[in-house]
Amino acid sequence: MLTAKQHELIRFIQTRLEETGISPSFEEMKEALDLKSKSGVHRLISALEERGFIRRLPNRARALEVLKTPEEAVSSPRARNAASAGVPSAANDLVGAAVAARAPEPANDVLEIPLHGRIAAGAPIEAIEGQSSLPVPAALLGPGDHYALEVSGDSMIEAGIFDGDYALIRRTDTARDGEIVVALVDNEEATLKFLRRENGRVRLDPANASYEAQIYNPTQVQVQGKLAGLLRRYH
Incomplete structure (x- = not known):
């Protein structure tokens, strides 16, 4: 189960990906969640990554991909069966298309x-x-x-x-x-x-x-x- 801040962060990342195709910078995430430091953002991202909600794309400091949303983690058995059979969710389709449409830019976070x-x-x-x-x-x-x-x-x-x-x-x-x-x-x-x-x-x-x-x-x-x-x- 995600904390309120983890839930807020994954929503912010997903929204930014859908709007621009670029994952937000650590500074943007810090400001959006009203955190005191980027270290707090790093801890939240690490927790989401360990729980399988997001992943970092290799060799890109600013590239994040949303693998599932909190709702998908508690979805119906039919939805879970579809996922296990390789059928992507609508949310993942949208995020994947946004990432493919525009390659993430490097950042010096x-x-x-x-x-x-x-x-x-x-x-x-x-x-x-x-x-x-x-x-x-x-x-x-x-x-x-x-x-x-x-x-x-x-x-x-x-x-x-x-x-x-x-x-x-x-x-x-x-x-x-x-x-x-x-x-x-x-x-x-x-x-x-x-x-x-x-x-x-x-x-x-x-x-x-x-x-x-x-x-x-x-x-x-x-x-x-x-x-x-x-x-x-x-x-």
Whole structure:
């Protein structure tokens, strides 16, 4: 079931697509829903995307497609059967025609995500949460809630992650083997490493031959997010 704001946003997106063939910008959505920041828009879009109401078209920061409306989610069995048989709804026909009639234009939408500080030994993520924010192009972020960390040190340079880079992290407490994660060890120190599991232990692997892997009991390690992207500033 959608919240009032989610319902309002999907209606606004659909109306704009029907009128112009172009999905609204984050700024336009923020103003239409009377939200304080674009981060709120990003959270609403991510929630709608995860629930299957909309999808982002690849490689286009401003391209959104409405897959179903709230009414279609609770439609009659006959309508659901038609959908499962591949019969498109009138609303989807209209939206699809509008998108096809005019290709979405690129946009430089920027989101402000929390910048928690430098990821270094000795400080849990929670201890430095909310210090400041970092402007990030919306195209770099997929679904979910994100935060940023400034990388300290050279333990991940062979993975292309350098001292001073900004790691864009998607919040999650689970990850697959081989993914780069933010791991909180013993509730005391946070580190950015490859996650691997073997023989009932958790191994945090660096990407630098000068450093050794760190091996812990599963109860010692808490995943706080996984790497979604990087920002690098050149001076």
